[in-house]
Structures are given as C-alpha cells and as structure tokens.
Amino acid sequence: MSRRNAIEIVTAALLAAVVALVLPRVAELFVLINATVFVSMAILALSLALIWGFGGILCFGQTAFFGLGGYAYAVTALNLGESTYAVPIALAVPALAALALGYFMFYGRISDVYIGAITLTVSLILFNFANSTAGDQWHIGEAPLGGFNGIPSTPQLNIPGDPDATLSPQAIFVVAVICLASCYILSKLVLASRFGRIVVAIRENEARAELLGYDARRYKLGIFTVGGLIGGLAGILFANCVFVSPTMFSLFYSGQVIIWVMVGGVGTLFGPIVGAMLLQGLTTWAGTLPGINPNAILGVILMLAVLLMPTGLLPGATAVLGRLRRGIAP
Amino acid sequence: MSLALAVGLQALTGVAMLLIISLGLAVIFGMMRVINLAHGEFLMLGGYSAILAVRHGVNIWVAMLVVAPLIVGLLGALVERLVIRRLYGRMVDTMLATWGLxxxxxGVVSMIFGNTVGGFSAPLGSVDVGGFYTSAYSLFLVPAASVMVGAVWLVLRRTKFGLLARGTMQNPEMASALGVATERVYAVTFAAGAALSGLAGGLIAPLSGVVPTMGTAYIAKAFITVITGGAAMLAGTLSASVLLGAVGVLATFLTTPVLGEVVLLAVAIILVRLLPHGITGRFFRRAL
Known part of the structure; x- marks a missing residue:
C-alpha cells in the first residue's frame, strides 16, 4: 500500500473518532438523529462511488440494495425480537441480491445503458411490490409489510446477544460513524489490493483487460456485490433512525445517490461522502424554505455539475489547489 | 366470449398506451443515441399544457392534439440548444443531465401548480362491448397510436428530411461531409421527439390525471420498452409494446394492477438478458 493511502486511512479514522466522540455530547437529539440519517446516506453514496467510480458500472438502482437491507433488517428483527442475527441477515440479503442480479447482467454481457435500464427497473419493481403489500395478508412471520406505510415499528439495534440492551440514538450515531469509517477504509483496502486494481483496469479498458487474461465478468460481479453489501448496511442504519418504507426504493432516492456521487466526483471515495452530506444538508434546508421545492434546486445542481464540472467537486477543487501550489493562478 | 373480447380490447389499449408513452423516447434514442430521462416530465408538461388550454376555453381536441405537442416541442428545442447539444456522444452524461432536468x-411545476391532481374528463363517453362498458376514449388510443407511428414512418421514409435524418443516424461524419447540417437534423429530431412526448402527455391526461410527479410512473416503462425494442426504433418499439403490453394486461387481469406492472417489468428484464441488443437485434433487423 502506498504512503498516501496509509495517511488517508489514518486521517479518516481520526476524523471519525473525533466526530463520534464530540457530536453526541454537544448536539441535541433531533440534530443527532438527522446526523445519523446523513451518515447512512454517505454510506449509500460510498457504495455507488465504489461500483460506478471504480467499477465503471452505472447502477441506476442502488436504492434496491438500500431498501432490501432496511426491509430485511426490520423483518428479521421483528421476528426474532432483537437485532443480533438481524444485522448479518440484512447484510446478506442485499449482497446476495447484488450477486444474483450481477450474475444475470455481467454473465449476460449486458453493458452501459442496458445495465442502467435493468437496475432502474429492478428498483422500480421492488418499489411497486413493496407498495402493494398493504393489508393483513402481507406479512413475513410476525412482521407486517404494511404497503405504502412501511414498517413504522422498526426495532432499534441492541448489543449483540443482549436483547434488553437497546442502543440509544447517541450510540446508534456512534455506530453509524464507525460503519462509515470502516466502509471507507475497507473500500480503500479493496481498491489497493490486486482485485481492486484489476477492477479499475477493466473500467479503463475492458477488452484489453480480458486479453490480458482477466475474466471481466467475475471482477465486475465482485465489486458489484461489495457495493450491494455496503448499500444494505446504509439501509440498516437508515431503518434505525427513520423506519423502513417503500420510499427507500423510490426513483427519487436513486436519483439523489447519483447526484451525490456526480457532484462529489466520480472516481473518488471521499468526494461522494462530502457530496452526500452537503447536498442532503442543502435539501433539508431548502425543504424549510417557503414555496421552494428542493427537487428544483437538486435538478439544477445536477445539470450544472454535468455541464460545467464533469469531474465533480473534489477533483475540481484538487486541480485548482494543485495549480495554485505550482504558482500558476487559475 | 364477450369476456375474451373485453380482455382483448384491454390488451389492445394497453399496447397502444405503451406505444404512445414510448414513441417520443424511441425517436430521440433511435435517431440520436440520447436517452432522455426527462421524457416522463415532457409527458407531464404535455398533460399540463392540455389542462391549462382546456381551462382557458380551448376545444378539448385542439388542446390535446395541438397545444400539448406544440408547447413541449418548443421546450424540447430549447433544451436541445441549452443542454443536449453540449453533450453529444457522451451518453451517460446526457442521461445524468436529463435526469437533472x-x-x-x-420541482418547478410543483411550485407553480402544487401537488394536486388536475385533469379533465375524457371525451366520447362509454361504449358497450358485449355487456361490458368501457370508455370509448381509451379505445380511441388505438387509432391515435397507429397514426403516430404511421406519421413517424411516413416522415422518415417519404420526405427529404427523413432521408437526411436517416443518413445522419447511420453515419454522422459522412452525412456532414456530404453537406447535411447534422446539428440542425439533431435539433429538429429532438424537438420532434419532445413534441411526440407532449402529444402523449395530452392523450393520457384525461385517463391518468396530471400531477407533477406523474412522469416517474411512466419513464421506467417507456425506457425499458425502448431498450427491449432495440436499435430499429419503430419496429423495435412496436414489437416491444405489443409483447410487453399484452403480457402486462394479461398479468393484470389474472392478478392485480400493481403485480401486472411488476410482471411486465420482469418480462422486459428477462428479454434484455436473452436479447442483449433488443428484439430488433435479432428479428426485423432491416426494419426502420
């Protein structure tokens, strides 16, 4: 691993530690719960950053894994009465879904716009299906699926093995920050590994990578599954501070994730995290303005980002800084 | 027997509906390789244009068939000029920019009109089909869809612009070298595709009602229909609409409307997997 990578990982860990130690002591409960939502969104952005920015797979339905993680968590936790086994199951379900969907797509040699169409459609199918599960006949074990209303009684995390020790919102915030930092570090390590470098090589030139003897399908499937797993983790955390409902699958969220990554910078990991936080903050703030619809602002930002700054915020800023450092004013 | 007839008619209108909502997207994708993810909102604006025109006393047919395509076509020309033109050849970027749009x-339409359902009642009343009453207007969609497809075919096959457009589609550099103003061809094509979407919005407004978010209900269906159809835009969209529309209506008839939609989308996904270049990648390859 390069020295730069090591520095970035240590910085991320320190930053996370400071945030996790300080914020729960100073922030009000409402702010803290909102912050947890932001962190879960950042994890979701990270999952897309990995498969789009590095795998070159533009997944229009990353929310499918986000929603599946949330639903799997809520259903299992309601059935078991606690979250010890719910978390691993809720990670396994979206990962397996990504594995199955990825196998279907990559081994069928489907590419580009067709992958976009299929992933978008899958999340739409899940959205439609989850919406249609209103009524008493729709339940999995003890857990009613609740149709449009979702599962309002989504249980909170508890200390593994101890059903009575439910985590407080403060503790859940700390868990979320630790998850974000671990996912970031994990992604860094994956990308620094042999596997990660081959994934990037395939993004750069699939035909050449295949001629060198790498099975592109396997590597794409691998990174897609990791992305699904991380997306599912974001769903679990989101379920813990809001609750699961069909909107988790909605086109609105899938669009937002893409905007976060695009604005933050495709091909970076830190950019999308910042993008998610900034834009989520902006959306929340715009939602409080009278007569302004946040969609209008988000949409204009995405258009401007594509037209004016196709590399995204972080790479754009880094380029400007680099030029300044070299003494050539932009 | 009359039940079979009623289901058959349902299937026919289902196919016509799918064709109507997909055609604008298909023209733009087929001619320019541009996926317009704002297609659903073009439908929505077509619907709003028709409603506003009707409220201002315009004849309902004029509102649906003239005002809606005209306004959305003009908007399309504007969008092409400001956004799409800068992104030619960058498919993913156009998708993202149109998603932003x-x-x-x-957002803008919600701010102006609010999140309420608008609409006007469908003209033509209802007809009796072997003991089942159905809206005559929904049957009107079948000839409307046929005329739309026929008109696109005629323009492409029988006019000078159509010839130039097809040439540009096949080989832009060569067409440009031969003196075709390819930029203008693209601009007109995009505006025409937008106008078709506007017309579609006007046509479906009496059936579905109009809300600012209505586009999201249609974009994925239109998108997957066009993709399933493949490269040949008319033959592809037509065959995909027939197949998916019929499957969707049958599944709706056997289960519920929501599950019918789910089955339609699932069948489309499997089709894309089996025919990665769409239906026209394998069949009707020489069709338009």
Whole structure:
C-alpha cells in the first residue's frame, strides 16, 4: 500500500473518532438523529462511488440494495425480537441480491445503458411490490409489510446477544460513524489490493483487460456485490433512525445517490461522502424554505455539475489547489 | 366470449398506451443515441399544457392534439440548444443531465401548480362491448397510436428530411461531409421527439390525471420498452409494446394492477438478458 493511502486511512479514522466522540455530547437529539440519517446516506453514496467510480458500472438502482437491507433488517428483527442475527441477515440479503442480479447482467454481457435500464427497473419493481403489500395478508412471520406505510415499528439495534440492551440514538450515531469509517477504509483496502486494481483496469479498458487474461465478468460481479453489501448496511442504519418504507426504493432516492456521487466526483471515495452530506444538508434546508421545492434546486445542481464540472467537486477543487501550489493562478 | 373480447380490447389499449408513452423516447434514442430521462416530465408538461388550454376555453381536441405537442416541442428545442447539444456522444452524461432536468421540472411545476391532481374528463363517453362498458376514449388510443407511428414512418421514409435524418443516424461524419447540417437534423429530431412526448402527455391526461410527479410512473416503462425494442426504433418499439403490453394486461387481469406492472417489468428484464441488443437485434433487423 502506498504512503498516501496509509495517511488517508489514518486521517479518516481520526476524523471519525473525533466526530463520534464530540457530536453526541454537544448536539441535541433531533440534530443527532438527522446526523445519523446523513451518515447512512454517505454510506449509500460510498457504495455507488465504489461500483460506478471504480467499477465503471452505472447502477441506476442502488436504492434496491438500500431498501432490501432496511426491509430485511426490520423483518428479521421483528421476528426474532432483537437485532443480533438481524444485522448479518440484512447484510446478506442485499449482497446476495447484488450477486444474483450481477450474475444475470455481467454473465449476460449486458453493458452501459442496458445495465442502467435493468437496475432502474429492478428498483422500480421492488418499489411497486413493496407498495402493494398493504393489508393483513402481507406479512413475513410476525412482521407486517404494511404497503405504502412501511414498517413504522422498526426495532432499534441492541448489543449483540443482549436483547434488553437497546442502543440509544447517541450510540446508534456512534455506530453509524464507525460503519462509515470502516466502509471507507475497507473500500480503500479493496481498491489497493490486486482485485481492486484489476477492477479499475477493466473500467479503463475492458477488452484489453480480458486479453490480458482477466475474466471481466467475475471482477465486475465482485465489486458489484461489495457495493450491494455496503448499500444494505446504509439501509440498516437508515431503518434505525427513520423506519423502513417503500420510499427507500423510490426513483427519487436513486436519483439523489447519483447526484451525490456526480457532484462529489466520480472516481473518488471521499468526494461522494462530502457530496452526500452537503447536498442532503442543502435539501433539508431548502425543504424549510417557503414555496421552494428542493427537487428544483437538486435538478439544477445536477445539470450544472454535468455541464460545467464533469469531474465533480473534489477533483475540481484538487486541480485548482494543485495549480495554485505550482504558482500558476487559475 | 364477450369476456375474451373485453380482455382483448384491454390488451389492445394497453399496447397502444405503451406505444404512445414510448414513441417520443424511441425517436430521440433511435435517431440520436440520447436517452432522455426527462421524457416522463415532457409527458407531464404535455398533460399540463392540455389542462391549462382546456381551462382557458380551448376545444378539448385542439388542446390535446395541438397545444400539448406544440408547447413541449418548443421546450424540447430549447433544451436541445441549452443542454443536449453540449453533450453529444457522451451518453451517460446526457442521461445524468436529463435526469437533472427531470428533477428540476418536477420541482418547478410543483411550485407553480402544487401537488394536486388536475385533469379533465375524457371525451366520447362509454361504449358497450358485449355487456361490458368501457370508455370509448381509451379505445380511441388505438387509432391515435397507429397514426403516430404511421406519421413517424411516413416522415422518415417519404420526405427529404427523413432521408437526411436517416443518413445522419447511420453515419454522422459522412452525412456532414456530404453537406447535411447534422446539428440542425439533431435539433429538429429532438424537438420532434419532445413534441411526440407532449402529444402523449395530452392523450393520457384525461385517463391518468396530471400531477407533477406523474412522469416517474411512466419513464421506467417507456425506457425499458425502448431498450427491449432495440436499435430499429419503430419496429423495435412496436414489437416491444405489443409483447410487453399484452403480457402486462394479461398479468393484470389474472392478478392485480400493481403485480401486472411488476410482471411486465420482469418480462422486459428477462428479454434484455436473452436479447442483449433488443428484439430488433435479432428479428426485423432491416426494419426502420
């Protein structure tokens, strides 16, 4: 691993530690719960950053894994009465879904716009299906699926093995920050590994990578599954501070994730995290303005980002800084 | 027997509906390789244009068939000029930019008209089909869809512009070298595709009602229909609409409307997997 990578990982860990130690002591409960939502969104952005920015797979339905993680968590936790086994199951379900969907797509040699169409459609199918599960006949074990209303009684995390020790919102915030930092570090390590470098090589030139003897399908499937797993983790955390409902699958969220990554910078990991936080903050703030619809602002930002700054915020800023450092004013 | 007839008619209108909502997207994708993700919002604006025109006393047919395509066509020309033109050849970027446009349009229209359902009642009343009453207007969609497809075919096959457009589609550099103003061809094509979407919005407005977010209900269906159809835009969209529309209506008939939609989308996904270049990648390859 390069020295730069090591520095970035240590910085991320320190930053996370400071945030996790300080914020729960100073922030009000409402702010803290909102912050947890932001962190879960950042994890979701990270999952897309990995498969789009590095795998070159533009997944229009990353929310499918986000929603599946949330639903799997809520259903299992309601059935078991606690979250010890719910978390691993809720990670396994979206990962397996990504594995199955990825196998279907990559081994069928489907590419580009067709992958976009299929992933978008899958999340739409899940959205439609989850919406249609209103009524008493729709339940999995003890857990009613609740149709449009979702599962309002989504249980909170508890200390593994101890059903009575439910985590407080403060503790859940700390868990979320630790998850974000671990996912970031994990992604860094994956990308620094042999596997990660081959994934990037395939993004750069699939035909050449295949001629060198790498099975592109396997590597794409691998990174897609990791992305699904991380997306599912974001769903679990989101379920813990809001609750699961069909909107988790909605086109609105899938669009937002893409905007976060695009604005933050495709091909970076830190950019999308910042993008998610900034834009989520902006959306929340715009939602409080009278007569302004946040969609209008988000949409204009995405258009401007594509037209004016196709590399995204972080790479754009880094380029400007680099030029300044070299003494050539932009 | 009359039940079979009723289901058959349902299937026919289902196919016509799918064709109507997909055609604008298909023209733009087929001619320019541009996926317009604001297509759903073009439908929505077509619907709003028709409603506003009707409220201002315009004849209902004029509102649906003339005002809606005209306004959305003009908007399409504007969008092409400001956004699409800068992104030719960058398919993913156009998808993202038009997605941004889609969100922005939803937001702006919600701010102006609010999140309420608008609409006007469908003309023509109802007809009796062997003991089942059905809206005559929904049957009107079948000839409407046929005329739309026929008109696109005629323009492409029988006019000078159509010839130039097909040439540009096949080989832009060569067409440009031969003196075709390819930029203008693209601009007109995009505006025409937008106008078709506007017309579609006007046509479906009496059936579905109009809300700012209505586009999201249609974009994925239109998108997957066009993709399933493949490269040949008319033959592809037509065959995909027939197949998916019929499957969707049958599944709706056997289960519920929501599950019918789910089955339609699932069948489309399997089709894309089996025929990665769409239906026209394998069949009707020489069709338009």
């Amino acid at each position: 889609s969100l922005a349009l939803i």
